[in-house]
Structure formats: C-alpha cells, structure tokens
Amino acid sequence: MESSASAVMPGTPSTRTNYDDQIVKMFFTATVVWGIVGMLVGVIIALQLAWWPANLGLPWTSFGRLRPLHTNAVIFAFAGNVCFLGIYHSMQRLLKTRMWNDTLSRIHFWGWQAIIVSAALTLPLGLTQSKEYAELIWPIDVAITVVWVVFAVNFFATIAIRKVSHLYVAIWFYMSFVITIAVLHIVNSLAIPVTATLSYPLYSGLTDALVQWWYGHNAVGFFLTTPFLGLMYYYLPRAADRPVYSYRLSIIHFWALVFLYIWAGPHHLLYSALPEWAQTLGMVFSIMLLAPSWGGMLNGLLTLRGAWDRVRTDPILKMMVVAVSFYGMSTFEGPMMSIRAVNGLAHYTNWVIGHVHSGALGWVGMISFAILYWLAPRLWNRELAHPKWVDAHFWLATIGIVIYTVAMWAAGLMEGLQWRAINDLGQLANPSFVDITARLQPFLWLRLLGGTMYLVGVIMMGINFWQTIRGPGKPSETAPATAAA
Amino acid sequence: MSDDNRTPNEQGPVDGVSESAYGAWHRRVLEGRAGLFAVATAVAISIGGLAEIVPMFTATDMGVGEDMPITPYTPLEVAGRDLYVREGCYLCHSQMVRPMRAEVLRYGEWSRAWEYRYDRPFLLGSRRLGPDLHRIAGKYPDAWHYEHMRDPRATSPGSIMPAYPWMLDRTVDPRIVTKSLRALQRVGHPYVDVTEENVRGSMQAQGSDIVASLQSAGIESQWDTEIVAMIAYLQRLGRDGKAVLSGIGAEQEEE
Numbered sequence: 001m002e003s004s005a006s007a008v009m010p011g012t013p014s015t016r017t018n019y020d021d022q023i024v025k026m027f028f029t030a031t032v033v034w035g036i037v038g039m040l041v042g043v044i045i046a047l048q049l050a051w052w053p054a055n056l057g058l059p060w061t062s063f064g065r066l067r068p069l070h071t072n073a074v075i076f077a078f079a080g081n082v083c084f085l086g087i088y089h090s091m092q093r094l095l096k097t098r099m100w101n102d103t104l105s106r107i108h109f110w111g112w113q114a115i116i117v118s119a120a121l122t123l124p125l126g127l128t129q130s131k132e133y134a135e136l137i138w139p140i141d142v143a144i145t146v147v148w149v150v151f152a153v154n155f156f157a158t159i160a161i162r163k164v165s166h167l168y169v170a171i172w173f174y175m176s177f178v179i180t181i182a183v184l185h186i187v188n189s190l191a192i193p194v195t196a197t198l199s200y201p202l203y204s205g206l207t208d209a210l211v212q213w214w215y216g217h218n219a220v221g222f223f224l225t226t227p228f229l230g231l232m233y234y235y236l237p238r239a240a241d242r243p244v245y246s247y248r249l250s251i252i253h254f255w256a257l258v259f260l261y262i263w264a265g266p267h268h269l270l271y272s273a274l275p276e277w278a279q280t281l282g283m284v285f286s287i288m289l290l291a292p293s294w295g296g297m298l299n300g301l302l303t304l305r306g307a308w309d310r311v312r313t314d315p316i317l318k319m320m321v322v323a324v325s326f327y328g329m330s331t332f333e334g335p336m337m338s339i340r341a342v343n344g345l346a347h348y349t350n351w352v353i354g355h356v357h358s359g360a361l362g363w364v365g366m367i368s369f370a371i372l373y374w375l376a377p378r379l380w381n382r383e384l385a386h387p388k389w390v391d392a393h394f395w396l397a398t399i400g401i402v403i404y405t406v407a408m409w410a411a412g413l414m415e416g417l418q419w420r421a422i423n424d425l426g427q428l429a430n431p432s433f434v435d436i437t438a439r440l441q442p443f444l445w446l447r448l449l450g451g452t453m454y455l456v457g458v459i460m461m462g463i464n465f466w467q468t469i470r471g472p473g474k475p476s477e478t479a480p481a482t483a484a485a
Numbered sequence: 486m487s488d489d490n491r492t493p494n495e496q497g498p499v500d501g502v503s504e505s506a507y508g509a510w511h512r513r514v515l516e517g518r519a520g521l522f523a524v525a526t527a528v529a530i531s532i533g534g535l536a537e538i539v540p541m542f543t544a545t546d547m548g549v550g551e552d553m554p555i556t557p558y559t560p561l562e563v564a565g566r567d568l569y570v571r572e573g574c575y576l577c578h579s580q581m582v583r584p585m586r587a588e589v590l591r592y593g594e595w596s597r598a599w600e601y602r603y604d605r606p607f608l609l610g611s612r613r614l615g616p617d618l619h620r621i622a623g624k625y626p627d628a629w630h631y632e633h634m635r636d637p638r639a640t641s642p643g644s645i646m647p648a649y650p651w652m653l654d655r656t657v658d659p660r661i662v663t664k665s666l667r668a669l670q671r672v673g674h675p676y677v678d679v680t681e682e683n684v685r686g687s688m689q690a691q692g693s694d695i696v697a698s699l700q701s702a703g704i705e706s707q708w709d710t711e712i713v714a715m716i717a718y719l720q721r722l723g724r725d726g727k728a729v730l731s732g733i734g735a736e737q738e739e740e
Contacts, residue, residue, distance in 0.1 A: 048647070049614065055647035062647040064573025126571035130606050159519045167516050175523055180530045187534075194668045195661060198567070202672065205601030207541040209609050214534055222530075258526060262533030271583040272609060273598035278537055285533070348579060348613040419613075420587040428590050433616045434643045 017163075019092040023105045025379055027085035028372065030113055032462050034081060035368075037120075038073030039455045045070055046451050050444040060124035068135045069123045074360065075133060075223060077116045082368040083227040084112070087155070087174050089375065090234040094171055095162035104154040111147035115140060127197045131212045133219050134188050138199045141189040148185065152178050169250040173230030176258050180222040188215035206274050214265035221261040224364050229257075229296050235371045236320050237303055240310070245302035253295030260289050267338035270347065279340070286338030293331035300324040315390040319370035322398055326362025330355060345420070350440070350447075351412025354405045361401045361454055369393065369461060376465055385467035389460050396457035404450030411443035553599045555725045557674045558718070561688045563665050564657040565718025568711055569608065572649060579610030580619040580722065593620035593727065600726035603674055615646055622724035627695050628702035630716045652711040659685040659709075691717055 048054040048063045055062045088105065092098060099105050118140050122128075128135040136144070155178050159171070188211055191199040201208050237244050244250065266274060266282025301324055304311060311317045333355050337346050346352060373390055377383060384390070418436045421429035430436050515522055558566060569575065582588050584595040596619050601607060610617075625633075632639045635653060637646035663684045670676045692708025695716050699706050706713055 049645060052645045052647060057648055057650065059572075059651050062572070062649075064576050064647070067573060067576050126573075128570060128573070130570045130573075130575055130608065132611065156519070156523070162519075165517045167519060167522065172516075172522065172526070175519075176526050176530070179523060179527050183527075183530065183534075192668045192671060194664045198661070198665070200605040200665070200668055200672070203605075204672070205604045205607055206598050207538075208605065208607040209601075210541055211538060212607065214538060218530075255529065259529045259532065262530050263537065266537065268611065269609070271585070272581050273596050273601070275540075275598075278541075281537060344583070344585065347583075348611070352612070415613075419591070420585065422587055422590070428587060431591075433591075434641055437614070437645055438643050 017092070017096055018098055020099050020102055020105060021089070021379055023099065023102070023109060024085050024089040024375070026106075026109050027081050027088060028375065028379065030109075031078060031081035031085055031368070031372065032465055034073060034077030034116060035458055036455075036462055038070060038078050039451075039458055041066055041070040041073060043448065043451050043455050046444070046448045050441060050448050059126065065124050065126055065128075068128060068132075069120060071133055072119050072123065072135065073116070075219070076119070079224055079228075079360075079364050079368070080112065082364075082371065083177065083223075083231070084108070084151075085375075086231040086235070086371055087227070089379075090170060090231070091155075091158060091174060094168045094234065095158060095164060097158060097161050097163050100154050100157035100161055104150050108147060108151045108154065111143065111150065115143055115147065118143070122197070129189075129191065129199065129201070131188065131201075132216050134185075134212065134215060137197050138189070138191055138193055139196060141185070141191075144185060145182075145189075148178075148182055152182065168233070169244070169247070169254065170230040170233040172254050173226045173233065176254075177222055177227040177230070180218065180226075180258070180262075184215045184218050184222065188212060206269075206272070209269055209272070210266065210274060210278065213268035214262070217265040217268060218262060220359070221257075221264075224360070225261075226257065228364055228367055231371060232296075232300050232320075232324065232367060235367075235374060236300055236324075239314075239316050239320060239370065239374050240304050240307045242303050242305070242307050245299050245305065249295055249299045253292040253299065256292035257289070257296070260285050260292060264289055264338070267343065270338070270340050270343040283338050283340060283343075287335045290332060290335045294328060297324055297328035297331070300327075315394045316370045316373050318391075318394050319366045319373070319397075322394075323363050323366035323370065326358055326366065326401070330359035330363060333358065345416040346412060348419075349412035349416045350408045350443070351416065354408025354412060357408070358401065358405045361397070361404065365454070366397060369397070369458075372461070372465070376468055380469050382468050382471055384464065385471050386460075386464045389464050393457040393460050393464075396453045396460070400450045400453030400457065402450070403453070404447050407443045407446035407450060411440045411447075414443075415440060551599075553602075553729055555599060555602050555729075557603045557669070557676060558721065559687060559691055560659070560662045560666060560684045561657075561691045561714050561717040562721045563669070564662050564688070565714035565716070565721075566608075567665070568652070568657075568715050569718060570606070574618075575608045575610045577610075577612060577614035577646070578616065578618045579613050580617065581609040582617055582619050588617070592617045593723075594730045596723070597726055597730070600723065603669075605669065605672070605674075615644075618719070619723040620727060621722050622720050622727065626702070627698040627716050627720065628704055630719055631699055631702075631704055631706070631712055634712055634715065652715060653706070655711045656707070656709045657688070657711055657714045659688055662688065688714075695720075 044054065045063055045066050048066070059065070088099065115136075119136055122137055122140065123135065127137050129137060134141075155174070159167070190202040192202065193199045203211050233244060233250065263285035264282055266278045267286045268282075270279050270283065272279075301321070304317070304321065307317070311321055336342055337351070337355060346355075373384070415436055418430045418439070419433075423429045515525065580596070582592045582595045589595055600619075601609075629640055631653075633641065634649045636648050636650075637644040660681055663679060663681045666674075666676050666679045666684060670679060689708050692713045695713045696706050696708050699713075
C-alpha cells in the first residue's frame with residue numbers, strides 16, 4: 001500500500017496518493033466515441049420508422065438488427081463506460097488509495113471494449129439471443145462474465161486496501177452495481193449451446209419471460225440507476241461545492257431502492273399469461289419504488305441549497321439539475337405506467353419508448369455529460385476549448401428531450417386509444433392496423449428531430465473534448481497524478 | 486476550483502455529516518465493514534428475485550397445462566423460428582394477445598401460459614410497431630406471406646415494415662437444425678429419433694407442401710429456402726392453442 005502511495009508527481013504534496021488517472025482517461029475516451037456511435041444508430045433507426053426505405057433493403061441495415069445495436073451501444077458502451085470512468089476516478093479518491101491492480105484495470109478496459117466491438121459485429125449479422133438488452137450470443141456472454149469478475153476483484157480489493165475506514169454513500173451504490181449485474185447476467189444468460197453462435201435458454205415460455213424481465217428491469221435499475229446515483233453522490237456535491245443534504249436519507253433510500261427494485265420486473269408482463277400473483281407483486285413493488293427514487297432525487301436537489309445562484313450560470317450544474325429532475329419525472333412516470341389499468345393503454349406503444357428515453361436521455365445522458373465536462377479540464381489539466389459550447393449543448397439536449405418525449409407521449413396515447421376503440425356496434429373502430437401506424441408518422445418525424453438535436457449536442461461535446469485534449473496545456477501545480485508510477 | 490483530490494470524509498463539502506455521526510451505530514456495524522455490507526446488499530437483492538422466480542419452477546397449479554395437447558415445433562418450424570429471432574421480428578411484433586375485448590376482436594383468442602411451453606427463447610415481444618402475431622396461423626395463405634416478406638407494401642399498402650428479399654434465396658441447413666433439435670431434446674422437448682436424415686426428411690416433406698401451395702399461386706420456390714421455413718413457422722404460431730380453445734368453446738356451447 002505504501003509503495004503505491006509513495007510515487008508522486010513533482011510539485012505535489014508528498015502525502016498525496018498517486019491515483020491511476022490514465023485508466024479514467026481511457027474510459028473517458030471510449031465513452032465519448034461509443035456515445036456518438038450509439039446515438040447515431042438511434043437516429044438512423046428513428047429515421048427507418050419514419051421512412052421505411054432507410055432500411056436500405058440489406059440484411060445488416062434493417063431495423064430488426066440495428067435496434068439491438070442501438071440499445072446495447074447506448075447502455076453497455078456509452079453508459080457502461082461512464083460508470084467505469086466515474087467509479088475508477090471517484091473510488092480512488094473516496095478510499096484514498098490507488099486501484100489495487102493496474103493490470104486488472106487494463107484487462108477490464110480492453111476486455112469491455114472488445115465485447116462492445118464483437119457486439120457491433122455480431123448484432124448486424126443477425127447473431128442474437130433475442131432477449132432484450134441480453135441479445136449477445138453465448139460466447140460474448142462468457143466474455144462479459146470473465147471481464148466482470150476481473151472488475152469485481154479489482155473493485156473489492158481496492159476497497160480492502162482503503163485508507164479510510166468509512167465507506168461513502170457513492171461506494172454503496174457502486175457495490176450494488178457490481179454485485180447485482182453479476183447475478184442478473186449469469187442467471188438470465190443460462191443457455192444450452194447449439195453452435196458457436198446459436199443457443200437456447202434453459203427456461204421456456206413464461207418462465208423465460210419472467211427471468212428476462214427480472215433481468216431487463218433490473219438492468220435499468222442496477223446498470224442505469226444505482227451506479228449513476230453513486231456518481232451523483234460524488235460529482236454533484238463536488239460540482240456544487242456543497243455537502244450532501246441528508247446522510248440519513250441516503251441510507252434509507254439506498255436500502256429501500258435495492259430491496260424494492262428487484263421485485264418490479266413483472267410489470268413488463270401485465271395482462272400476459274404470467275400468473276396473476278406475480279403480475280400484482282410487480283405492480284405493487286413498482287409503485288412503492290416511487291418513494292426511494294424520490295428520496296434520491298430530493299437528496300440530490302436539496303444538496304444544491306445555497307448554490308442555486310450558480311445553477312443559473314454554470315452549465316454543468318444546469319445539466320445536473322435537469323438530470324436529477326428527469327430522474328424524478330421518469331421514476332414517477334414508471335410507477336404510474338405499472339398500474340394495470342394504465343399499462344393496459346401504454347403497453348406496446350410509443351409511450352414506453354418515450355418513458356425509456358426520458359430516463360436515458362434526461363437522467364443518464366445529462367448526468368454523464370455533466371461529469372464529463374467537469375472531469376475533462378481536471379484530467380487533462382487544460383481549459384475547455386469551447387466553454388460556450390457547453391451551454392449550447394445543454395439547450396440542444398434539453399429541448400431535444402422535450403420534443404422527443406412529448407412526441408412519443410402523443411403517439412403512444414394515440415395508438416393505444418385507437419387500437420382499443422370499439423364502436424356502438426361492438427366492432428373495432430379502427431380495424432386497419434396500418435392506418436393507425438400511418439397516423440403516427442408526424443410524431444415519428446418529430447421524434448427524429450428531437451433525437452437529432454440530442455446527437456448534435458453530443459457531437460459538439462466530442463469536438464470540444466478533442467480540441468481540449470489536443471490543445472496547449474496550462475502549467476499548473478495542481479497537475480493530477482497520472483499512471484507514471 | 487477546489488482541491489481535486491479531496492475526499493468527502495475529511496473536508497466536509499461532499500459529506501457534511503458532523504463528526505458525532507461517525508459514531509452512529511450503523512456506521513460502526515455496516516458502513517465501515519465492506520464485506521458485511523456487500524453480503525447485506527446481495528441478500529437484499531436476492532429476496533425479490535427468489536420470491537418471484539422460484540415458484541415458476543416449483544408450483545404445480547399455475548395453469549401451465551401439462552395435459553394440454555401442445556406439440557413441439559417441427560424441424561422446419563424450428564428453423565423458421567430461428568430466422569424470426571435473427572431478423573428481430575419480435576422487436577415490432579408481439580406474440581401475446583391480452584385478455585381485452587379489442588384485442589380478442591383484432592387478433593383472436595387471448596394467449597394462455599401453456600401455449601408457450603416449447604418457446605425457447607420466449608418471443609412475447611414488448612412493442613407493437615406491427616400487429617400481434619400470436620394468432621397469425623391460417624389467417625393468410627402461404628403465398629400472401631411470401632409476397633409480404635418480399636415486399637410488405639405489395640400486400641399491405643402503407644406498411645412501414647422492411648422488406649426481406651434475401652430470405653427468398655438463402656437456404657436453411659438441416660445439419661444445424663439437427664443440432665438444434667438435439668439441444669432442445671436435452672431440455673425436455675419430446676423429439677424422438679433425431680438423426681440428420683430424419684430431420685432433413687421432415688423438413689423436405691413439410692417444405693414441399695408449402696412449395697406446392699406457393700406453386701398453385703404461381704410462385705416458384707424450393708423446400709429448403711429461408712422463406713419456406715419462415716412461412717412454416719408463421720402458419721404454426723398459436724395454432725395448437727387456438728384448436729384447444731375453440732374445442733373447449735364448442736363443448737360449452739353443446740352443453
């Protein structure tokens with residue numbers, strides 16, 4: 001332990017731990033690259049829905065093959081790399097120690113990027129297991145397990161060699177991420193291989209469906225929510241320079257969140273042939289989930305007390321406020337959509353797509369951008385090349401999300417109501433499915449507009465970082481320690 | 486900008502808890518002990534999953550209908566189902582008719598649990614960019630499906646579905662289907678005499694019937710093309726369940 005702490009950069013106090021920030025930079029770069037790729041694919045498939053010739057008549061460019069590419073890229077490539085960069089950066093500082101083993105960190109990085117590349121190659125080829133967000137074929141599933149174990153070993157070993165006894169709240173959330181994703185991934189991926197690219201799941205029918213949505217819902221919970229709450233607990237107070245509002249609240253909402261979340265999966269199968277008791281459990285726990293979700297939101301927003309004047313001028317804080325607000329909004333909308341009667345209308349419609357994106361673009365995306373903008377100058381010890389672009393990015397993203405979600409709400413309500421409408425004679429009021437689809441087209445174009453605005457913001461961010469990193473460094477005595485050990 | 490490497494615990498601004506709170510019991514018991522904390526987290530996340538998933542394997546009275554006459558997919562249908570997965574059809578088409586008046590009017594009998602017994606993977610779907618397909622069997626002739634896959638707008642003007650012209654030429658491999666059947670056999674699908682010869686023979690017989698029906702509509706095809714396997718699967722979807730349910734309906738009317 002002492003040896004890793006003894007190597008220090010010139011000009012820094014000799015007591016400072018020599019953190020591995022090189023690994024943070026690597027995950028940072030990967031985040032930005034995969035973010036642009038994943039969201040670009042999202043815009044392409046949005047275009048395909050508004051204008052079918054964009055499928056191009058080729059197997060590997062048709063919607064059914066690109067849609068999993070989009071979801072996997074934004075969840076596991078973009079959001080995944082954000083989690084890793086934030087965890088590697090913040091946990092070293094929270095635990096006052098360098099990562100336990102730099103080699104494991106690099107195996108984690110290159111292994112994860114190799115998994116992403118293999119996903120990008122196999123999914124357009126139609127090699128898939130079909131389970132949503134768990135589409136990747138079994139050899140890649142095995143690779144994910146190995147890389148995850150490498151990450152977990154390094155993660156827990158770093159906690160073991162920590163130089164502070166107390167574990168800060170962010171670390172709890174990271175722990176729940178590392179443990180739960182391992183459990184979810186392994187249980188949901190159990191399958192019998194047929195060939196190197198084909199397998200069948202161990203479970204069949206509705207059991208398979210229940211296991212998948214237990215996984216699918218908690219992928220949202222433990223891949224896109226708990227690690228990001230951990231990141232919020234570290235970066236929001238740092239950016240605002242204010243202490244966390246309530247430590248007690250963070251304890252309560254952490255335990256309530258991790259306990260309740262797991263039960264909510266069956267709300268994806270309401271009105272299906274899944275046993276009624278399982279559907280009801282899913283609904284009830286989904287509604288209860290509102291409380292711990294809002295506990296997190298309130299703790300985040302109230303941390304800004306006394307700093308609201310800076311929210312007006314600091315685009316990073318603006319992004320964080322919008323992110324936490326969207327977290328609150330989508331965690332209100334989710335429980336409402338889990339009520340059977342509401343779900344009867346919303347299920348299968350664009351409303352669900354709108355709900356997902358208010359969480360993904362609003363919460364995960366915005367908090368990620370805020371963290372990236374906060375970190376870039378510190379990691380590379382540079383002034384941001386285009387500080388004003390950050391504000392432009394904020395507005396493009398915010399207005400883009402609003403256009404996107406409003407268009408999807410309108411489209412979802414419209415199709416949901418038209419599918420179910422019955423006339424006075426007891427017949428379907430809209431017997432033609434295609435006619436209903438045709439009426440959605442204006443909203444699909446609007447969604448494309450909103451998504452494109454969001455993508456433009458991310459591309460601006462990428463250019464901004466590129467020019468920042470390539471630009472002249474500023475001499476400073478607060479140069480962060482790098483992997484020079 | 487404040488010191489970048491500050492930890493929340495020592496300087497306050499991140500974690501504003503007063504020193505006395507560090508002595509709180511939960512801190513002594515849990516938040517300083519990483520191993521115990523990790524175990525507690527693992528327990529907390531396991532309870533819900535166990536409570537919901539385990540009964541699916543053990544309970545016997547959940548209407549899985551062991552006695553219902555549902556037959557496993559034929560070799561050609563297994564091949565077609567794998568194509569359905571490959572092309573991501575489930576991303577736009579559900580296979581789950583909900584017990585609602587409008588759904589039953591639009592699609593037919595609502596879906597029962599036991600109908601999915603041989604569905605590996607399940608393909609219930611989560612989105613209807615196109616209509617539900619659980620009762621598609623027998624709704625259209627084989628030639629309709631052929632034309633629809635070649636050019637969806639030829640049969641359904643205004644459709645936003647992509648075309649799948651490559652399925653008309655590409656072929657399915659009985660050797661891989663044989664491997665598929667052996668794997669499914671291992672998890673309990675009641676196939677017997679799974680040899681490559683039998684699988685090929687079964688596929689050829691069922692495929693030739695579809696080829697003949699296509700021919701009567703003026704379409705030339707081969708028994709081992711992907712489109713024929715796809716048609717076989719689509720003409721099978723929900724068929725057994727429909728037969729059972731309409732049989733029960735007829736019995737009740739007689740009484």
